[in-house]
Amino acid sequence: MARIRHLLTASTLVAASLLTSFLATSPAAAQGKAWGKLYARNDSGKLARAYGDFANNGGVYATVGANWDDLRRSDHNPVYVEAEFFFLKGGKWESAGTTQTARTDTSDSGSMSRKLRHDAHAARAVIKVCVDRAHWSDVCSPSAVVSFSY
Missing domain, CATH: 1.20.5 (Single alpha-helices involved in coiled-coils or other helix-helix interfaces)
Incomplete structure (x- = not known):
């Protein structure tokens, strides 16, 4: 026994x-630079909130970790986080594309990543939280810009 x-x-x-x-x-546990809290607002107040970090994930990925909340769940307009990735190459920031999280009417968390480029030496993410409105333009927060060198 x-x-x-x-x-x-x-x-x-x-x-x-x-x-x-x-x-x-x-990705969620990567030690990165905090970028929140961001709020998407309209004239009647705060609609959505997001916060998180941007990190060098194991020397392989640039990863945005995000937590987002729909602050107006009853309006049925889901919330998401969007990140555009950039890499510093030859003294210029080059876009590596934009990605979005899943949309939710509640709260959620997740990550978005891009593989680190061997020909660059820094990564940047431009991050915002948005409310997806079906028949109008989405309402988004001001952008957070976070970078790291590698």
Whole structure:
């Protein structure tokens, strides 16, 4: 019985070690530069909020970690975060495209990434939170701009 308990304890330690390793390298756990809080507003007040960080994720990806909230859930206009990625190459910032998170009428979190470019030495993200309005232009926050060198 003691041997089985010892094996279970060792298995638990291995599982905990693997989980800790995974969490330390996941996008949400990357140590980055904070970029929030951002608010999308209209004349009647705050509609959406987002905050998060921008990090060099393991020397492989530039990753935006984001948390976003729909502050007006009853209007049925979902909220999302948008990030445009740039890389500094030859003294100029070159766009690597724009991506968006999933849309939600509640709260959510997630990440968006671009692979680091070997021919660049810095990454930048221009980030905003927006309210998706079906028949009008989306309402977005002012942009946060966050960079890191690598």
